[in-house]
Amino acid sequence: MNENGKPKFGMYWASSCGGCEISVLNIGEHILTVDEVFDVVFWPVATDFKYEDVRGYPDGYIDLCLFNGAIRNSENEEMAHLLRQKSKVLVAFGSCAYEGCIPALANFTSREAIFQTVYLDSPSVDNPGRVIPQPVTAVPEGQLHIPEFYNTVKSLDQVVDVDYTIPGCPPEPHQIWAVLQVVVAALTQGAELPPKGSIIGAKETAVCDECLHPKSEKKIFRFYRPYEKVPEPGVCLLEQGIVCMGPATRGGCGALCPQVGMGCRGCYGPLGGVADQGARMLSAVASVIGVGEPEMDERMLEREFETVMDTLVDPAGTFYRFSMAHSLLKRAKIKD
C-alpha cells in the first residue's frame, strides 16, 4: 500500500473481446465501492496508464490484478510475465485467460493458414504486395518491431503462475461482485482468501443444477442447430436434440442461456477434476444416441449412429468452443 493506504487494483486485456471489462462495469453501482476501496493503478480500458508505468512499480505492488484474454502473441505473454511480477494476487479472469476461449479455436489450424486467409484469400482483402505481418521489418530508418503472432494460443496459467480463476464468457456480474466482496473483506478485515488455485465465482455442480427445465432419461435421434428448431418450453433442451453443454459445464451463471431456449455454450468450463470438457461432453452425448438394437449388425449400427452424428455440425468447434487451449488436445496436430 502507498500514500492513500488503499489496496491497488489492476485489470488487463490480452487476446480478448472486451466483454470481460464490460461485465466488470455491469456490476452497476457497486463499481463505486470498487473505486472507494481500491486505488486503480492500471486498467487500459478505463484509465490512462502506460506499460512503462507498470514497469516502474515495485514487485508485488498491485494487490489484485484481473487478467483477461488469452496468450495469442508475444505482447500478451510479456504482459502476463510483467503483471505476474507486479501483482500479489493474479486472477485469470474470464474464459480466454482461463482456457483460451474463442481465440483458441485457432488452435484447430495454424498461423500460416490464418495469415493466408486473413491477409491474402479473404474476398474483402486488397493486398497486391501480398504483405504478411513480420515481427521485424527493415525500413530505411532502421527496424520496426511488432509482437510475434504465435502458432498456438495458450491460457494464462500455461505461461505464468495463476492464483485464482474466475470462469465465464464473460463472468456474470453477480459472481464478480461476490468475488470482489471476498477480496475486499480479506484486504480490509483480514478475512481468509480461498486456497490458491481455486476456481472462484462459480459453483461445484453443472449448469443443469441451476436449470429449471425438468429432466428425464435421454435418447437423442438427431441434433438441431439453434436456428433449426423452436424449443419446446419446459423440456430439457438436450432431450430435444438441441446441443446443450449444461451437463459438462460448471454452473454459477444461473443457467441463463438454457432458460431462454439457447443451449448452454459451455463458457464456464469443465467441472472439477475434468481434464477435457469437450471429450467429456462428446462421450456423454454419444452415450445417449437413441439408435441401435442389441442384435443389430455392427456395420448397420455404425451407419445409423453416423447418420445421427452427422446432424451434429462441427463437433470440435461445438464441444471445445471455450476450452481448446486448456484441453488435453491443446491444439490440432497439423500435418506437413
Added chain:
Amino acid sequence: MPQERIGVYVCHCGSNIAGTVDVEELTAWAGEALRHRGVVVARDYKFMCSSLGQDLIAKDIKEDALTRVVVAACSPHLHEATFRKACADAGMNPYLCELVSIREQVSWVHTDKAAATAKAKAVISGGVERVIHHAPLEPMSVPINPATLVVGGGIAGIQAAMEIADSGFHVYLVEREPSIGGHMAQFDKTFPTLDCAACILTPKMVSIGSHPHITLLTYSEVEQVDGYVGNFNVTVRKKASYVNSDLCTGCSVCEEKCPKSVIDPVFEAGLGYRKAIYRSFPQAVPKFPVIDADNCIYFDTGKCKACEIHCEAGAIDFEQEDQILELNVGNIILATGYDLFDARRETQYGYGRLANVFTSLEFERLTNAAGPTNGNIVLRDGETTPKSVGIIHCVGSRDRKFNNYCSVICCMQSLKFAHLVKERTGAEVFNFYIDMRTAYKEYDEFYQRVLSEGVHFIRGRVAEVTDVSNTPEEEDKLVIQIEDTRIGRQRRIPVDMVILSAALEPRHDSDEVAHQFGISCSVNGWFIEKHPKLDPVATMTEGIYIAGCAQGPKDIPSTVTQGAAAAARVLGRIQQKEMALEPIRAEVTEALCSGCRICNNLCPYTAIVFDEAKEVSVINAALCQGCGTCVAACPSNAISGTQFSNEQVMAQLHGLLMLNIMEPVVS
C-alpha cells in the same frame, strides 16, 4: 502424500515372457528408474504364481514394509485373484496390488526382444503410477435369500427346479403356458436311444407338481425384476384361467362338453384341435384346464357356460382376474427355451403353400402316439401313407439369409425321423444334408444304424421344393431339386412328403427378457454366458443363471446337464448364506451431481435410479458390476469408479507414456 513403498515383481512365466522380454534388464530398470516414484524393491522369478513366487512377495511385504505391489506377469483374468490373495495373506489390503500384463500384451504379441522389453518397461511404469492412487477396499457382503426363481418349465427348468427343491430349498417355477413340459412334451421318441419322451418326462413333471418345496406358477409371466443377487424382488402376473384350482379335480368333463374347437398352434403345432377350455395334453401338470377367453363363446356372446353347467366341482369362475404376485428370491435361473424357425420364410421350400411340406415339430406330433393322428405318419389329407419322404436338414440354419449358426439337433433329429418313417411306413427316405454332424455319445452309431436301414443320403443344399412336374414320374409329387455335390450333378427327386428340419431360434422376446433380468444377448439373440468355456451357466449379472436352449441350441442331455449345473451354482450360493461382492463399483458423489440424467438409461445392470426428491442419480452398489460405462459418460465427473477412477486411469497413462521419467516433450 507420503511416498508409497512399492515392490515390483517380474514373472518369467518359464520362457513365455522371458523368451521375448529381457526380464533381468527389466527388473534392474524398474528398481533404478522408478526408485523416485517409490519402488524400493524389484525382483524377477521364474513363476511368480507358484507358491515360492508368492512367498517372495509376502516376505517383502513383511520385511520391507511394502505399501503397494505391482506384479508384471500374465493377464489379470488369470492370476489377479492369486496375487491379491497372496498380498492379503501377508497383511496388505488386496486392492493395493496391481497386476500388469507383460505376457498377453507384450511377449506373446511381439518378436523383437529390445522393443518388447521397452514396451514392458512402459507397462510397468503405468502400473506403478496407477497403484500409487489405489485405495484399500473392503468387499461388500449381502445375505442370500435361499428361495430361487426358475423361469421356464421345459426340461431345463424342470431339472434345475428339482435339483434345488430336492436339496430342501424353495423354488418358484414360472411357466408361460398352462402346463410345464416344454418342447420335449411334444416329442414322441428321443434320439439316439429312441425312448419315449413322455415316459421319461412325465414322471419328472408329476414330481414338480407335487413337490413340497416347489411353488408352480403356470400360465404366468414375470413382469418386473428389481434388486440384486441374494435379494431380488420379482413381480409375476398369473393370468386368469377362469378355473378355481382349489375346487377343480382335473376330471376333464369341461373339455368334453365345450362346444368350441380351435386349432392348437402351440402344443399341436397347428396340426390338431383343442377346445376353448383346455389342457395342453392329458398328462399336463398342473392338471387344471384354462379358458382361452379369446375363443370362448361365453366371453364372446355372453351365452353358453357349458363348462360351468357340467362342472360338478363348481370350479369354473368367469369372474376370475389376473393375479399379481410379489416374490422374494436370492437367485434366478432363466430356462426360457427356443422358438422354431418359421419355415414360411424359406419360401422356395413351399411350407404353407405346398400341403405335404411339414415342419419338424409337425412331424413330431404326427409320430406321437398321443398326437392328432395317433402316431400314424400320413399326408395332410389325414389318411394317405407316403411312399417316399424327403427330409431337408439346415432349414434356416447355417444360412446367411437367416441364421449363420448350426442348430445342433437337426442332424440327429432328421436321422430319427428317417428311422421312424422307415420303421412305420417302409417308405423310401431321402435325407438332404450339408454336413452330417453326429458328435456325442452313441450318436454316430445311430447314424450308421440308419445308413444300414437303407435311407438315402444326398449331400447338398436343396434349391427348391416344387409341385411342377417335368416327367410322368413327377406328377402329383413334390419334387426336390438339388445339386448332389458328391456326383456333381443336378438331381430332381420326387417324393410324397417333405419334412423341414427347421432351425432353433431365440425366443421372439429374448431381448426384452434379457433386459428385464439385466443380462445380454449375443448377436444371434441367445443369452450370453459369463465365459463360453469356463462359466457357461452364469451370466455377467451376479445371481442370474441360464440353462438350456435359451443359451444356445442344444440337445436334451446337454440341456439337462445345464439345468443341473445352474442348480448346483445356485445351491453353492445358497450354502454360503451371504456373498462377498467385489468392491469395484461406481459411485455418485451427490454434491457434484447436477441431476442431468445422462447416465440414467445407460446401465446394462439397471443399477442407476433417479432420486426425485434430491434430484440426483443414485447407483445401487449391489447391482453395479463396476463396468465403468456411467463413469465415462458422466459429463460432470460426478461418478467415480473405485479402482478405475479418472485419477488412476490418467496416472496409468502418464506412466505408460513414461512422463514420470523423462521431461515431457513440448512443441
